[in-house]
Each structure stands twice: as C-alpha cells, then as structure tokens.
Amino acid sequence: MPLSANPPPGDVCVSLTDATIGYGARAAVHHLSGQVRRGELTAVVGANGSGKSTLIKCIAGLMRPISGDCRLSHLATAYMPQQSELDRSFPAQVRDVVALGLWQSRGLLGRHRQADCDRIARALQAIGLGGFETRSIDSLSGGQMRRALFARVLVQDAALILLDEPFNAIDEQTIGDLLALIHRWQAEGRTVIAVLHDLDLVRAHFPRSLLLARHSIAWGPTATVLTPENLRRARRFRQNWEKDAAWCLEPSEQVA
Numbered sequence: 001m002p003l004s005a006n007p008p009p010g011d012v013c014v015s016l017t018d019a020t021i022g023y024g025a026r027a028a029v030h031h032l033s034g035q036v037r038r039g040e041l042t043a044v045v046g047a048n049g050s051g052k053s054t055l056i057k058c059i060a061g062l063m064r065p066i067s068g069d070c071r072l073s074h075l076a077t078a079y080m081p082q083q084s085e086l087d088r089s090f091p092a093q094v095r096d097v098v099a100l101g102l103w104q105s106r107g108l109l110g111r112h113r114q115a116d117c118d119r120i121a122r123a124l125q126a127i128g129l130g131g132f133e134t135r136s137i138d139s140l141s142g143g144q145m146r147r148a149l150f151a152r153v154l155v156q157d158a159a160l161i162l163l164d165e166p167f168n169a170i171d172e173q174t175i176g177d178l179l180a181l182i183h184r185w186q187a188e189g190r191t192v193i194a195v196l197h198d199l200d201l202v203r204a205h206f207p208r209s210l211l212l213a214r215h216s217i218a219w220g221p222t223a224t225v226l227t228p229e230n231l232r233r234a235r236r237f238r239q240n241w242e243k244d245a246a247w248c249l250e251p252s253e254q255v256a
C-alpha cells in the first residue's frame, strides 16, 4: 500500500543538530548532526555501548537531547525495541502484542472492532504467523516473537520505522523474510532506520549508514561509511572510552 503521508520523497524527515543525548548528566551520544530523508534505508552501526539504542530512543521521542536538537517532520512513527527490553513472561496473546500497534488510533482500552481483528490477522498472515492470534507470547520462539513484533509495526502503518537490532538471534530464512518486508516498506515510501551489527547485511541492503562510537565516525552512503579506516577509528575510540565517563566530548576532542 503506497503511503500518502507528508513529507514528499527526498524531503528531510529526521534532523539532528549538535544533539547530545544521555541519561541524567551522562552523555551516551555526543554532538551528533545529520539528516535522514524520506524513503531512505539507514543502518546505525557501532560497537556495544556506542549509543545506537540511545539515538533510536531519542528519534522515537522517548528521550530528549541534553543539548542540541532532534526534530521529526510530523511523521507517524513505529518503534521496535531490542528484544532484551521486552518482558515475555507478561500474560499476553500474540494478538494483544500486535494490537498494541493500533493504540494510537484506538486508545489503549478501546474495544477492537472486527476490522481491527481482520487487520491483525492479515498482518500475522503476511509475516508467516497466520493462526497464531491466541498463542501465548511465552510459548513463542525468539524468531516467532520477532515476527510478531514486525506484525505490530505492520498494523501501525507508520511513515517512519525505527528497528533496534531486529535480526538478533534470528535464522537466515526469517531474516530474508523480514528484509523483504523492509524493502517493501521502502518501496511504499516509508523511511526505515535500523540498528544492526551484521556489516555484510548492511552493505547488501542499507544504502545509507551511520557509524557511531558515541559520536559520529561517519554518516552517509554505506560504501563511504563502512571503510576499513572508519571501522579502525571506531575500534580505536572504543578502546579509549571510559565506560562510565560523565563528560561530554567536544567535537575538537573526538578521535581523528
């Protein structure tokens, strides 16, 4: 289904200006500036602790920058957190998880109409979980749970889709299916920003990348970002950073 929402293709939809993002006074992402345009597929890559999830949460509106600015151009946004942040022991069925994608349009306690149930069933079918509506989420495999979360994003029908490590601990067949869905979203004019660790996958499927090491090492076309030199710089920075540093790096102090 093509997307008619503003802004038009190629327009800036996420803009970061000297954004420093963190927890209390502790900065996790320093002085980040850059833009994402509508219809782009952007990968956010970097070592553990380099600030990827923090950035995604800020773009999702769950955190505000300590300083600087993070602006979105009035987009409906869908955010898929890391699996580790989800409590699978919560007594819920698959359809409840997918229905959460509808809360902005229906309200949290709103009754779901037959049309909503049909939409949830269609999303589950599309994602290879047809008939799983009443399965308890604690009975799903990791890959099935990830598919259910993609179904939740599907029903949200969002223009901007934020995925935090969507392929963690997922088999190749499932990754292939989910990548096909991401490409379909792009063809529909949606914008996707995904935190990823597999650089070969990024090179093959994500034309743009941001390489983070608490600050931006490089942001642009993937071929110019994921160079041996940039990856070396990111590694060097990682070796130097203090895990619990409370300071904020000024641009002039960042690793060359």
Ligand SMILES: Nc1ncnc2c1ncn2[C@@H]1O[C@H](COP(=O)(O)OP(=O)(O)OP(=O)(O)O)[C@@H](O)[C@H]1O
Residues within 6 Å of the ligand: 023, 028, 046, 047, 048, 049, 050, 051, 052, 053, 054, 055, 243
């Ligand atoms: N809720 C929090 N409170 C305080 N510090 C946090 C919190 N969440 C993350 N941090 C810290 O912020 C820094 C960046 O963490 P973040 O989760 O953004 O990194 P990441 O690149 O996504 O890492 P990973 O690849 O391991 O998921 C880390 O030093 C982390 O310890």
